[in-house]
Amino acid sequence: MQIIARGNDVFDAIVVGSGCTGGWAAKKLTEAGMKVALLEAGSKVTPRDFTEHVEPYQLKYRGHSPRIAERRPIQSKVYACRESNYHWFVDDIENPYTTPDDKPFYWIRMRVLGGRSLSWGRQSYRMSDLDFKAASHDGYGEDWPICYADLRPYYEEVERYVGISGQAEGLPQLPDSVFLPPMEMTCGERVLRDAVKKKMGRTVTIGRVAVLTRPHNGRAACHYCGPCEQGCITYSYFASLFTTIKDALATGRLTLLTDAVVSHLVVDKATGKAAGVAYIERKTRAAREVRAKVVVLCASTLESTRILLNSAPGGLANSSGTLGHYLMDHIYRGGATGELAMLKAHPWYGPPRRPNGIYIPRFRNVDRAMTNGFIRGYGYQGWSRPEFAFDAPGFGAGFKRAVREKSRWVIGLGLWAECLARWENYVEIDPDRMDAWGIPVLRIHMNWSDNELRLYEDGRQQAAEMLEAAGAKNIQLYGDEPSVPGFCIHEVGTARMSADPKKGVVNGFCQAHDVKNLFITDGACWVSIACQNPTLTMMAITARASDYIIDRYRKREL
Amino acid sequence: MLKGALLGFGAWKKGVSQVQVKGRLAPGPGGHQPPRPLGWKPRLFDEHQARTVESLTDRIIPSSETPGAQEAGVAEYIDLILNDGPPGPRNRFLEGLGWLDGLALRNYRAPFVRCAANEQNALLRQIQDSPFFRQIKDLTVQGYYTSKAGIDELNRDGVPDTYACPHEKH
Numbered sequence: 254m255q256i257i258a259r260g261n262d263v264f265d266a267i268v269v270g271s272g273c274t275g276g277w278a279a280k281k282l283t284e285a286g287m288k289v290a291l292l293e294a295g296s297k298v299t300p301r302d303f304t305e306h307v308e309p310y311q312l313k314y315r316g317h318s319p320r321i322a323e324r325r326p327i328q329s330k331v332y333a334c335r336e337s338n339y340h341w342f343v344d345d346i347e348n349p350y351t352t353p354d355d356k357p358f359y360w361i362r363m364r365v366l367g368g369r370s371l372s373w374g375r376q377s378y379r380m381s382d383l384d385f386k387a388a389s390h391d392g393y394g395e396d397w398p399i400c401y402a403d404l405r406p407y408y409e410e411v412e413r414y415v416g417i418s419g420q421a422e423g424l425p426q427l428p429d430s431v432f433l434p435p436m437e438m439t440c441g442e443r444v445l446r447d448a449v450k451k452k453m454g455r456t457v458t459i460g461r462v463a464v465l466t467r468p469h470n471g472r473a474a475c476h477y478c479g480p481c482e483q484g485c486i487t488y489s490y491f492a493s494l495f496t497t498i499k500d501a502l503a504t505g506r507l508t509l510l511t512d513a514v515v516s517h518l519v520v521d522k523a524t525g526k527a528a529g530v531a532y533i534e535r536k537t538r539a540a541r542e543v544r545a546k547v548v549v550l551c552a553s554t555l556e557s558t559r560i561l562l563n564s565a566p567g568g569l570a571n572s573s574g575t576l577g578h579y580l581m582d583h584i585y586r587g588g589a590t591g592e593l594a595m596l597k598a599h600p601w602y603g604p605p606r607r608p609n610g611i612y613i614p615r616f617r618n619v620d621r622a623m624t625n626g627f628i629r630g631y632g633y634q635g636w637s638r639p640e641f642a643f644d645a646p647g648f649g650a651g652f653k654r655a656v657r658e659k660s661r662w663v664i665g666l667g668l669w670a671e672c673l674a675r676w677e678n679y680v681e682i683d684p685d686r687m688d689a690w691g692i693p694v695l696r697i698h699m700n701w702s703d704n705e706l707r708l709y710e711d712g713r714q715q716a717a718e719m720l721e722a723a724g725a726k727n728i729q730l731y732g733d734e735p736s737v738p739g740f741c742i743h744e745v746g747t748a749r750m751s752a753d754p755k756k757g758v759v760n761g762f763c764q765a766h767d768v769k770n771l772f773i774t775d776g777a778c779w780v781s782i783a784c785q786n787p788t789l790t791m792m793a794i795t796a797r798a799s800d801y802i803i804d805r806y807r808k809r810e811l
Numbered sequence: 812m813l814k815g816a817l818l819g820f821g822a823w824k825k826g827v828s829q830v831q832v833k834g835r836l837a838p839g840p841g842g843h844q845p846p847r848p849l850g851w852k853p854r855l856f857d858e859h860q861a862r863t864v865e866s867l868t869d870r871i872i873p874s875s876e877t878p879g880a881q882e883a884g885v886a887e888y889i890d891l892i893l894n895d896g897p898p899g900p901r902n903r904f905l906e907g908l909g910w911l912d913g914l915a916l917r918n919y920r921a922p923f924v925r926c927a928a929n930e931q932n933a934l935l936r937q938i939q940d941s942p943f944f945r946q947i948k949d950l951t952v953q954g955y956y957t958s959k960a961g962i963d964e965l966n967r968d969g970v971p972d973t974y975a976c977p978h979e980k981h
């Protein structure tokens with residue numbers, strides 16, 4: 254039997270996870286006067302750990318370390334897991350999960366103060382009622398119990414704080430944010446934008462990104478050094494540790510417990526309410542407990558669901574039987590590339606590097622339910638820039654010259670498509686495996702349905718057509734095989750919202766139907782995934798849930 | 812041609828090993844002076860292999876207005892990457908070096924490092940479609956263009972003030 258050390262304090266609230274969502278819960282609750290314990294499985298990070306200005310030749314393997322994959326065979330597949338920051342990503346050997354052999358799933362996790370906000374891609378897009386009410390639009394699945402109007406003030410609150418640079422376009426399917434000035438397009442991108450608008454009536458816009466284009470809320474404007482995944486000493490992109498968590502700490506009401514791996518919730522047998530959480534100290538492996546009147550899970554989609562599944566036989570807050578089900582991710586890694594021969598290329602290496610690309614909002618099934626046998630849609634992220642010809646043939650002086658002289662202006666578009674919520678895509682506890690802290694791990698079952706594959710194929714073809722419209726040469730489709738599920742790192746679902754307690758785990762305020770002082774505000778509560786990058790919406794949902802918690806807590810209704 | 816050369820691999824291993832030893836100990840081109848010191852300490856390669864990789868990388872990216880791969884220390888980088896990396900690529904690379912020396916010995920009676928510049932170029936042209944050439948070229952490009960010298964070579968024309976690059980300039 255484990256000896257559990259129990260702290261004497263009873264907090265007003267516990268927040269599990271310090272990433273994009275946990276940071277918001279901690280900030281909002283502490284600023285409203287609540288005493289909060291924030292439990293984070295990873296370690297502290299300071300600006301001294303940031304390496305965005307390190308040149309390749311200052312690194313032992315110059316950015317090509319063959320060692321990362323030894324302990325991180327999954328994490329090392331991600332572009333952002335690099336020689337100078339790989340230790341922010343989980344050690345796959347210590348943190349296993351299982352899948353059926355024919356259903357691989359790449360689960361990308363960061364265990365560090367700030368979570369994945371430290372290395373995320375920063376692309377930030379609102380969703381609309383085309384997404385929240387998708388089932389009403391085309392008959393598939395469930396509507397969300399909330400609508401765009403519910404979330405709109407929270408989008409605004411989050412955006413005003415975070416700082417999203419972008420260009421207003423007035424599109425109903427992709428509502429404009431409160432924007433900082435947009436970043437500039439390259440000439441290749443302008444060629445594409447103008448041609449696609451004129452010939453196909455589609456909008457190409459600059460990426461909407463959580464990077465400051467002017468000083469904002471005490472943080473400096475971006476200086477375009479480029480590798481944001483490695484940190485930012487000027488705090489110019491949004492990461493929770495130097496924004497929301499900093500604010501929460503400044504209230505004096507936040508107790509930050511790092512290296513605290515939550516294993517399960519502690520439930521009060523008499524009331525059925527959450528009494529606190531049990532955790533393992535990562536370094537000492539001591540088992541401990543913290544108590545609070547409210548528990549908010551922000552450990553990221555699948556970690557939050559894992560905690561719930563490990564908290565009671567059959568899962569806590571699972572009277573609906575839906576806990577673990579309806580897992581989603583975007584299907585991606587396909588599109589088209591080409592060359593813009595009309596532009597003379599003068600590439601260079603290093604800054605200025607714009608930490609952003611271009612975006613093409615969804616155009617499929619906006620005004621109708623179905624196209625070519627598929628429902629829903631996709632958006633694109635793209636880029637156009639001059640590139641060196643490192644692939645020039647031969648060797649010697651001729652090759653060295655060709656690298657520069659045969660450089661060309663390249664253009665590419667990659668699609669991000671919606672994935673339907675399906676019961677068959679689910680997670681459960683694997684009874685035979687534990688992680689390094691003795692916590693049972695997930696077994697993940699997920700594959701793509703025909704609808705995703707059709708969207709994917711259509712998206713690749715349309716990418717080629719748009720490049721063609723822009724006059725590109727040497728157009729090539731890429732991504733014959735789509736991404737392995739999970740690899741888009743947009744995993745959502747598995748503890749979904751529902752108005753009807755029989756159909757989901759939480760209500761529209763992320764409050765568990767069965768346990769009224771338990772909230773799940775990260776991506777686990779999602780009903781459908783839309784095609785936009787999800788994190789801005791996750792933060793808005795968390796901010797809204799936090800206001801609800803504050804209100805009900807004051808009224809002693811939790 | 813490549814296929815024939817590959818078939819000759821075993822023959823070289825058995826028959827020519829004395830030549831290899833002799834070649835390794837023999838003074839460099841130009842005769843009597845002792846070979847210049849390597850200047851770095853290989854982890855994986857022996858000295859002969861290290862010198863072979865130095866000259867190979869320098870044939871692939873020679874010095875011009877800017878330093879070439881040898882001066883940029885690319886061989887040392889390749890030694891490190893292969894030594895610390897998985898065994899598959901490492902073994903393929905070491906075998907490839909031996910195979911190349913076999914070709915050089917057959918064609919010019921000297922291992923690759925002892926061949927004259929034009930002979931080395933002819934050898935590389937001969938193996939251009941081989942997996943070994945791909946591997947050494949990829950590693951050389953990776954090592955050179957991540958070195959200070961390589962980055963300076965890329966940015967010889969200067970770096971713009973803005974990534975946006977207005978149309979008027981083209």
Ligand SMILES: Cc1cc2nc3c(=O)[nH]c(=O)nc-3n(C[C@H](O)[C@H](O)[C@H](O)COP(=O)(O)OP(=O)(O)OC[C@H]3O[C@@H](n4cnc5c(N)ncnc54)[C@H](O)[C@@H]3O)c2cc1C
Nearest residue numbers: 270272273274294364368369374375376515553786787788
């Ligand atoms: C390379 C990369 C690029 C991305 N690009 C984008 C993008 O462009 N746009 C976008 O919208 N999204 C992007 N994402 C996804 C985005 O990072 C996530 O959606 C977002 O971080 C989710 O926030 P979260 O708070 O739910 O989880 P996270 O940010 O992952 O934070 C969860 C935290 O909980 C902690 N935790 C987990 N389990 C436990 C436990 N048992 N006990 C205690 N603590 C625990 C973790 O250590 C972590 O710190 C990207 C992600 C990556 C990795």
Ligand code: SF4
Nearest residue numbers: 475476478479481485
């Ligand atoms: S590109 Fe901008 S946001 Fe990214 S690390 Fe550099 S300064 Fe920070």
